Amino acid sequence: MSRRRVIESLDAHPNRLEILAxxxxxxxxxxxxxxxxxxxxxxxxxxxxxxxxxxxPDSPLVVDVLxxxxxxxxxxxxxxxxxxxLEADMVDTALKAMRDGIAAAYAKPVLSRSAYAELxxxxxxxxxxxxxxxxxxxxxxxxxKRLLTSFPWxxxxxxxxxxxxxxxxxxxxxxxxxxxxxxxxxxxAWNAAVLTGRRxxxxxxxxxAAIELLRPCPVCRRPDPARAARETDTEITRVLTLCLDAAxxxxxxDAISTDMLDALHSPVTGLIPEQRRAAH
Numbered sequence: 001m002s003r004r005r006v007i008e009s010l011d012a013h014p015n016r017l018e019i020l021a022x023x024x025x026x027x028x029x030x031x032x033x034x035x036x037x038x039x040x041x042x043x044x045x046x047x048x049x050x051x052x053x054x055x056x057p058d059s060p061l062v063v064d065v066l067x068x069x070x071x072x073x074x075x076x077x078x079x080x081x082x083x084x085x086l087e088a089d090m091v092d093t094a095l096k097a098m099r100d101g102i103a104a105a106y107a108k109p110v111l112s113r114s115a116y117a118e119l120x121x122x123x124x125x126x127x128x129x130x131x132x133x134x135x136x137x138x139x140x141x142x143x144x145k146r147l148l149t150s151f152p153w154x155x156x157x158x159x160x161x162x163x164x165x166x167x168x169x170x171x172x173x174x175x176x177x178x179x180x181x182x183x184x185x186x187x188x189a190w191n192a193a194v195l196t197g198r199r200x201x202x203x204x205x206x207x208x209a210a211i212e213l214l215r216p217c218p219v220c221r222r223p224d225p226a227r228a229a230r231e232t233d234t235e236i237t238r239v240l241t242l243c244l245d246a247a248x249x250x251x252x253x254d255a256i257s258t259d260m261l262d263a264l265h266s267p268v269t270g271l272i273p274e275q276r277r278a279a280h
Contacts, residue, residue, distance in 0.1 A: 007109070015108045021130035022102055022123070024067060026075060027200040029098075032088060033126055034079075038093035040122035041100070046264055050115035051100060054107035065106045069099050074207050075200045079222045097122035108248070136201060139254040144205070150271040151212040158217050159217040166270060167239070173267040174238035182267075185260040186245050192255035194250075207250055213240055242267055 007013050010020075055062060072095055073080070080095065082088040101123030108116050137144045157164040193202040249256070249264030 007044055010061065012138045013060060013106070013109075015105055018130060019102070019105045022105055023071075024135065025127065025131070026072065026098070027204045029200075034091060034094040036126045037097040037122050038090045040125045041093050041097040043096075044118070046115065046118050047100065050119040051103060052113060053111060053115065054103040054119060059107045059110055061106055065103055065236065068102050069197065071204065072098050072102075075203050077203075078199075097126075134214055135204075136198065137205070138198075138251045140250045144247055144250045147243075147250065147268070147271065148209055151209060151243065151247075152215055152218055153271070154213065155215050155217045156219055158220060169270060170239045170242055170268065171235055174235075177242075177267055178263070181263045182245060183241075185249065185263040186254070186262045188263065189245075189248055189252040189256050192252045196252075196255055198251065202248055202251060205247055209244050209247045210240060213243055243271075 010016055013019065042143050047249055053059065055065065059065075076091055076095055078084050079086045079091040095143050104116050104119035104123075107119075111119070135141075139224065153160075153163055154167055154170075155163075157167045190199075190202065193199045245264045246268040249261050
């Protein structure tokens, strides 16, 4: 029997397109879709066995699967906790259907056709076609993307003097800037996200930005002990909040006042690559 090829990255996954389509759809799932997902989900023995295989330690990219599960929980946290008008039990069942669908997509190479079909069935009954959905990042989507791509640069501060200086500027702003104004601006932006139906995109954006900011140095590939000794959890949390607020401010730029957007975004303008080059 030939040894199964190990899949080490999503780029190498044979079912990559289905996985990407599912992940991209998550923040666009409507409340009516939740009820359809919940109605289709049944935890039969076949489904349970397929799920166990899909989440086995040797299944393809199982760590990525669990990360996707975390994203699902974050996107529907308020709904699952009964803090919205949706029925919490229905939402909980719908989330199970979502998790099964994504697990099936990742594990398709190691599942039998029947096991894959049963595990993905509620998702496919709700979404028969994989539409190529672009995330709705608002009118200033390009700036949001450029800001996100700039965050890993901060992780190089263990050996890059310019990145270290950028981090220090953010620390100063996080501790000594107008915290009350930023809090007010954040609340206005969040309320706008709720009113315009973008609260799930808000949650997904904050999570994606946090992942990028907290990655280890892409050059050193490991945490720097000296840096860890210098930086406190409070410092990291405040800088993280500053950066996440900037991304979400840009997301909601079309729905908040210019003053509130400036309060959220201006502290991190120096992170954008074009602006860093212009400063020299």
